Amino acid sequence: MHTYKPLFFWTVLFALSLLNSVFSQGFQVNFQGQKQQGMGCAGSAFMQDASTLFYNPGGACFASKSQVNVASTPIFANVLYVDSATQEVFRTKNPVGTPFSLYSLIKPKKFHRLAYGISITTPFGSTVQYEDAWIGRFAITRLAMKVFHVQPTVSFKITDNIGIGAGFVWSPGEVALEKDLPVQFNDGTFGHAKITGKAMGFGYNLGMYYNPGGILTAGLSYRSGINMSITSGSVAFNVPEGLVANFPNGALTSSLPLPAVTTLGFNVKVHKNLNAVLDINYVGWKTYDTLSFDYATNTTSLLDTKSARRYKSIFAFRAGLQYVAISDDSGQKLIARIGGGFGFSPVQSGYVTPETPDANRWYGTAGISYILSQHFSLDASVYATRIQRADTNFETGLSGTFTTIAFAPGLGINYKW
Amino acid sequence: MVNLMRQISFFYLLMLLIACKPKAPENAYNSGEADFSQFMAIGDGHTAGYMDDALYRTGQENSFGTLLQRQLSLVGAQEASIPWMDNGNIGVNWNGQSRLFLGYKTDCQNNTSLSPLRISPQGDVNSFSTSAYNPNAKFSNFGVPGLRVIDLVSTGFGNPNLPSHNPFFARISKDQFNFPGSGAFSTYQDNIFDGGFPSFCSIYLGIEDVLPYAKSGATTNPMSPLAGFPGVGFEESLGQLCEQLYAQNVKAVIATIPNVTEWPFFNTIPYNGLKLDEDKAASLNQIYNPLGFSFVVGDNPFMIADPNAGMFGVRPAVPGEKILLSAPLDSVKCHQMGSIFPFRNEFVLTLDELNEIQTRIDQFNAIIRQKAITYGFALVETQNLYSKLPFGFAFNGVTLSAKFVSGGVFSLDGIHLNPRGNALLANEFLKSMNQAFKSNIPLINALNYNAVLFP
Numbered sequence: 001m002h003t004y005k006p007l008f009f010w011t012v013l014f015a016l017s018l019l020n021s022v023f024s025q026g027f028q029v030n031f032q033g034q035k036q037q038g039m040g041c042a043g044s045a046f047m048q049d050a051s052t053l054f055y056n057p058g059g060a061c062f063a064s065k066s067q068v069n070v071a072s073t074p075i076f077a078n079v080l081y082v083d084s085a086t087q088e089v090f091r092t093k094n095p096v097g098t099p100f101s102l103y104s105l106i107k108p109k110k111f112h113r114l115a116y117g118i119s120i121t122t123p124f125g126s127t128v129q130y131e132d133a134w135i136g137r138f139a140i141t142r143l144a145m146k147v148f149h150v151q152p153t154v155s156f157k158i159t160d161n162i163g164i165g166a167g168f169v170w171s172p173g174e175v176a177l178e179k180d181l182p183v184q185f186n187d188g189t190f191g192h193a194k195i196t197g198k199a200m201g202f203g204y205n206l207g208m209y210y211n212p213g214g215i216l217t218a219g220l221s222y223r224s225g226i227n228m229s230i231t232s233g234s235v236a237f238n239v240p241e242g243l244v245a246n247f248p249n250g251a252l253t254s255s256l257p258l259p260a261v262t263t264l265g266f267n268v269k270v271h272k273n274l275n276a277v278l279d280i281n282y283v284g285w286k287t288y289d290t291l292s293f294d295y296a297t298n299t300t301s302l303l304d305t306k307s308a309r310r311y312k313s314i315f316a317f318r319a320g321l322q323y324v325a326i327s328d329d330s331g332q333k334l335i336a337r338i339g340g341g342f343g344f345s346p347v348q349s350g351y352v353t354p355e356t357p358d359a360n361r362w363y364g365t366a367g368i369s370y371i372l373s374q375h376f377s378l379d380a381s382v383y384a385t386r387i388q389r390a391d392t393n394f395e396t397g398l399s400g401t402f403t404t405i406a407f408a409p410g411l412g413i414n415y416k417w
Numbered sequence: 418m419v420n421l422m423r424q425i426s427f428f429y430l431l432m433l434l435i436a437c438k439p440k441a442p443e444n445a446y447n448s449g450e451a452d453f454s455q456f457m458a459i460g461d462g463h464t465a466g467y468m469d470d471a472l473y474r475t476g477q478e479n480s481f482g483t484l485l486q487r488q489l490s491l492v493g494a495q496e497a498s499i500p501w502m503d504n505g506n507i508g509v510n511w512n513g514q515s516r517l518f519l520g521y522k523t524d525c526q527n528n529t530s531l532s533p534l535r536i537s538p539q540g541d542v543n544s545f546s547t548s549a550y551n552p553n554a555k556f557s558n559f560g561v562p563g564l565r566v567i568d569l570v571s572t573g574f575g576n577p578n579l580p581s582h583n584p585f586f587a588r589i590s591k592d593q594f595n596f597p598g599s600g601a602f603s604t605y606q607d608n609i610f611d612g613g614f615p616s617f618c619s620i621y622l623g624i625e626d627v628l629p630y631a632k633s634g635a636t637t638n639p640m641s642p643l644a645g646f647p648g649v650g651f652e653e654s655l656g657q658l659c660e661q662l663y664a665q666n667v668k669a670v671i672a673t674i675p676n677v678t679e680w681p682f683f684n685t686i687p688y689n690g691l692k693l694d695e696d697k698a699a700s701l702n703q704i705y706n707p708l709g710f711s712f713v714v715g716d717n718p719f720m721i722a723d724p725n726a727g728m729f730g731v732r733p734a735v736p737g738e739k740i741l742l743s744a745p746l747d748s749v750k751c752h753q754m755g756s757i758f759p760f761r762n763e764f765v766l767t768l769d770e771l772n773e774i775q776t777r778i779d780q781f782n783a784i785i786r787q788k789a790i791t792y793g794f795a796l797v798e799t800q801n802l803y804s805k806l807p808f809g810f811a812f813n814g815v816t817l818s819a820k821f822v823s824g825g826v827f828s829l830d831g832i833h834l835n836p837r838g839n840a841l842l843a844n845e846f847l848k849s850m851n852q853a854f855k856s857n858i859p860l861i862n863a864l865n866y867n868a869v870l871f872p
Contacts, residue, residue, distance in 0.1 A: 083862070087446075088859070089441040137864075138814035139813070139814035182815040182825060184868060186871065188867050188870065240871035241871075242531050
């Protein structure tokens with residue numbers, strides 16, 4: 001067998017993966033580090049690579065070398081909706097999406113207490129497209145939301161055991177939302193509306209990392225909430241000629257809050273080859289109370305909308321194990337990981353929407369790392385979950401059961417110097 | 418390295434194969450304790466598919482009766498047999514007119530706007546002189562526009578020699594337009610039970626026993642009396658039908674009569690829709706101040722004729738009173754109808770008249786409920802659907818309401834449901850049948866059915 005086949009495969013997969021994404025608690029996407037993903041997405045107190053810039057900026061100054069990490073995690077998510085009244089079944093299309101992360105951490109030789117770096121991650125996002133003519137088409141047909149976090153970060157050891165770090169987050173994003181309108185052309189086809197907009201927000205990421213040098217390390221980090229404001233969105237309607245005056249194309253404004261995430265993490269070295277990690281997240285989803293669209297031009301048919309979301313803040317618990325399976329004189333060669341977690345859903349009963357068919361979830365993960373050389377190493381991980389939520393939405397009246405199966409295999413490459 | 422890539426790729430592919438889609442549940446449709454194999458829909462224009470003020474092919478295809486039977490075919494109902502109208506979809510109403518569609522109309526003030534218009538100068542009157550009867554294929558849908566409970570056993574109902582006959586029934590009757598004097602005419606009931614009884618019936622009757630009176634502004638077409646022999650009184654007429662079905666062990670679902678005066682025909686023109694500027698208010702004040710009525714700039718109640726209102730039989734409408742959609746709007750806009758010339762009685766339902774109609778509906782419904790209990794029929798409370806419409810309700814992301822044209826439920830006549838409304842109504846029947854007969858019949862995806870189409 002030749003190497004080009006897998007390479008070709010990865011290329012195709014990567015191309016596919018640019019199409020879209022769906023996932024995680026609310027529209028949080030918890031795939032920012034392959035090593036953490038192998039351990040149930042925990043590990044904020046177990047600094048192993050530059051992904052600590054995201055998970056805990058306070059840990060970066062404990063890195064021994066400068067490094068670059070690149071990773072991507074295609075998500076294969078399939079949503080099934082069973083309508084309770086008609087018992088009809090509908091599915092989502094195009095189930096592949098891709099969070100990615102890119103980290104660069106510089107460890108100056110002369111100032112060993114200092115580290116700095118930059119990260120580009122996609123910690124929030126959602127893309128979901130339902131099959132044509134699905135029963136909820138007047139609520140939504142397609143949502144594509146992408147948020148990038150660009151975070152320059154500085155980390156400093158204030159004592160030999162304690163590191164702190166801070167990053168500034170620049171958060172550009174874009175959103176496209178489409179749905180059918182309940183107005184019909186003479187041939188019976190429905191009108192359609194598409195909202196698009198670019199969004200922007202700013203935030204910060206703070207962390208403290210405690211490494212007393214024994215069997216325990218601990219970390220505390222806080223990623224601020226970010227208000228993504230859409231100041232120059234636009235809406236385009238396709239409606240029958242007789243209704244064009246009622247549905248004027250034009251500008252709109254909106255905003256979407258991204259929640260603050262507080263994480264308390266622990267790492268215990270159970271054995272010289274075995275680590276156990278635990279992260280407790282508190283996600284401030286309560287800020288996502290209302291989704292409103294303010295149209296520049298209003299008519300009797302086109303009023304500004306305010307949709308109640310009423311998210312609640314939630315806890316999530318993540319845990320995992322890491323085992324060094326093979327090592328030789330040059331160091332560790334093969335590392336295996338396993339983990340899992342549980343997260344409460346921020347979405348309350350009566351507010352489940354097809355764009356985020358969220359539920360309390362259990363999930364499992366596994367991963368490996370292979371150290372190729374002093375400089376190069378590879379990480380791989382896999383995440384799987386199945387969630388189910390039955391609800392009747394207060395606003396739309398949609399009543400049914402969403403079942404989602406998601407599977408996310410990730411791959412990362414690291415280079416150290 | 419190569420080896421590793423290969424292993425990872427293999428692992429990846431394997432997981433892709435495993436990463437399956439959620440499995441859809443197996444359907445568990447069943448007919449429960451009912452047998453739908455010989456289904457029959459008994460009813461009026463709603464059951465027949467009368468909409469947009471005419472009976473026409475597309476309306477028939479989307480009638481409440483047709484949609485109900487289509488859904489029942491998932492649990493054993495036979496294929497529908499329907500007295501089809503012509504494919505051309507011109508349609509015909511009582512007055513020989515064609516169906517309505519939504520088009521552009523320029524009014525007397527030269528404003529062009531969307532308005533219901535007749536699709537053709539003349540309706541498909543040929544269908545009244547062409548028999549749709551087929552001795553080899555008994556109809557499963559016996560919906561007849563205008564059918565009253567008291568018409569069920571009337572021999573004059575299908576007799577084209579009588580001016581009072583029902584042409585929609587004559588075209589489907591087994592008499593096939595008897596030559597004059599060639600014998601007695603069969604009744605509606607003779608026809609539906611001809612050649613055997615159905616295994617299951619839907620009965621949606623009674624609207625026509627009150628509606629024509631309401632549509633006439635309570636001037637003509639008196640409501641059916643409660644008491645009297647079959648063919649005269651509501652109770653005994655309905656009772657004998659139920660009795661026959663019961664005797665033959667036919668299971669059935671029967672529905673109450675909705676509050677018809679909540680429909681768009683009675684609620685589109687507001688009682689206080691008389692908009693006046695300073696000049697008009699002043700000139701009306703000049704006319705009416707001596708009678709004790711005054712007008713202001715802005716919204717005013719329309720003036721209506723009421724024989725009981727003082728010496729001149731004229732007064733302003735009061736909140737709750739209905740101006741009917743039959744009122745000529747051009748006369749209102751350009752010829753002072755509703756102001757200098759009060760609305761005639763035929764265009765108005767006063768509070769007393771509304772009360773009289775509602776009382777009769779309530780009495781009929783008490784009878785219907787009692788029959789359902791007596792004969793073990795499933796009962797549909799149609800107000801469960803209709804009462805939500807005046808204020809609107811959210812349905813799968815769409816707000817449905819009784820609003821004329823844009824509400825998404827009523828057809829352009831403001832009385833009969835459009836296909837989507839018929840699907841919603843059929844769902845009310847299905848819900849009550851599922852409960853009464855322990856069946857599992859899925860409801861209809863109503864938003865897949867058309868509402869008003871726009872140019």
